[in-house]
Amino acid sequence: MEFRRLGRSGPRVSEVGLGTWQFGGAWGRLDYETAREVVRAAHEAGVNFxxxxxxxxxxxxxxxxxxxxxxxxxxxxxxxATKVPGEWLRYRDVKRALEGSLRRLGLDAVDLYQVHWPACWENIPVSETMRAMEDLVGEGLVRHIGLSNFPVCLMEEAQASLRREEIVSNQLQYSLLVRDVEKELLPRMRELGITLIAWSPLAKGALTGKYTPENLPEFKDVREGDPLFLRENFLRIWELVKALREIGARRGKTPAQVALRWLLEDPLVVVIPGARRPEQVRENAGASGWRLRRKEWELLDRLSRAVEIEWVTY
Ligand SMILES: NC(=O)c1ccc[n+]([C@@H]2O[C@H](COP(=O)([O-])OP(=O)(O)OC[C@H]3O[C@@H](n4cnc5c(N)ncnc54)[C@H](OP(=O)(O)O)[C@@H]3O)[C@@H](O)[C@H]2O)c1
Incomplete structure (x- = not known):
């Protein structure tokens, strides 16, 4: 497993981390024993994030x-790493929310506390939230500050609001199928030295090669109604998935490993694929420790740019 620093001053984390949204039940019920085995498998595979x-x-x-x-x-x-929801970004709420997180996690401090999404309906100034975040670092309850789903202007404002600390990461949707971060965010984050933590890096499983246009289940989880998994869109991504399979077969890797590796070729990126079973974690950890050849990277780049997903579905 290879490691990357979060931001300029953050901790060193495995380039493949583990996302744990699926422990919450939105992906179908997952019992504690399975969750523990997923965490165990991740740790054994060298994942520390x-x-x-x-x-x-x-x-x-x-x-x-x-x-x-x-x-x-x-x-x-x-x-x-955990996150405070975008509704709870008033000074007092951020601190109270963290108390709950520490209690549930059974920790004295969170290593990375992220603002899950910017305040949308509440009109809470970014500076108020950042004051709370910085005070939590001062109190020793948070080690590093991160953002999530912040556009460039709010990310810059968050950084400018901090007196002593720096933003080490912005967690954003990024995969071979959803590349909007490349338009504005990624270049600015590179200048600022802010790490991009890629969420849904496997496009919720669409890039793993196990779903085909002929074998698309009727999902009864967070993927229900997701445009990516509508048959007409899935047909559009199929050339790309076939290329992931072919490159994987040539290199002794799985399509999921190739899809994650494509993101990791950018040194500013770390990935946090979700996994519902220990085998999936072990497989995803195998995206670390090897390189795509330039031609392979370029082919995937080209095929992925050619995919035009229809997001407007009604
Ligand atoms: N900040 C945010 O707003 C935000 C939003 C979304 C997610 N996240 C974070 O990002 C993490 C990952 O995102 P995600 O769970 O949405 O999507 P993802 O990582 O792209 O996909 C995860 C799903 O793909 C399937 N899968 C994973 N590894 C596989 C493998 N090796 N082979 C075959 N199938 C595999 C599993 O579902 P099946 O087996 O059922 O197919 C798994 O639940 C989350 O856990 C969370 O921590 C953050």
Whole structure:
């Protein structure tokens, strides 16, 4: 497993982390024992970076992750990231929300505290939220500050509001199928030295090669109604998925490993694929420790640019 620093001053994390949204139940019910085995498999595969959020199952994901880390006795070896929802960004709410997270995670401090999304309906100034975040660092309850789903202007404002700390990361949707971050965010983050933590890096499983246009289940989880999994869109991405399969077959890798590797060829990126079973974690960890050849990277780049997903579905 290879490691990358978050931002200029953050912790060193495995370039493949583990996302734990699926522990919250939105992907279908997942029991604690399975969650613990997923965490164990991740740790054994060299993963040290675990991402959760308060909203994942209203704290359930945080509880499962914290309990698993405690039972496995790995607290000192891992970097734990959680998030405060965009509705709770007033000064007092940020602090109160963190108390709940620490309690559920069973931790004294969170390694990376991220603002899950910017305040949308509440009109809370970014500077107020950042003052709370910085005070939490001062109190020793948060080690590093991160953002999520922040556009360039708000990311810059967040950084400018901080007096002592720096933003180490912005967690954003990024995969071979969703590349909008490349338009504005990624270039600016490169200038500022802010790491991009890629969420849904497997496009919720669409890039793993296990779903085909002939075999598209009727999802009863977060993917229900997701445009990516509508048959007409899935047919559009099929050339790309076939290329992931072919490159994988040539290099002794799986399509999921190739799709994650494509993102990791950018040194500013770390990925946090979700996994519902230990085998998936082990497989995803195998995206680290090798390189795509330039021609392979370019082919995937070209095929992915040619995909035009129809997001407007009604
Ligand atoms: N900040 C945000 O707003 C935000 C939003 C979304 C997600 N996230 C974070 O990003 C993490 C990952 O995103 P995500 O879970 O949405 O999508 P993802 O990582 O792209 O896809 C995860 C799903 O793909 C399937 N899968 C994973 N590894 C596989 C493998 N090796 N082979 C075959 N199938 C595999 C699994 O579902 P099946 O087996 O059922 O197909 C799994 O639940 C989340 O856990 C969360 O931590 C953050």
């Amino acid at each position: 675990f991402d959760t959020a308060q909203v994942y199952g209203r704290g359930r994901s945080e509880e499962f992750l914290g309990r698993a880390i405690a039972e496995l006795g790995i607290r000192d070896e891992v970097v734990v």
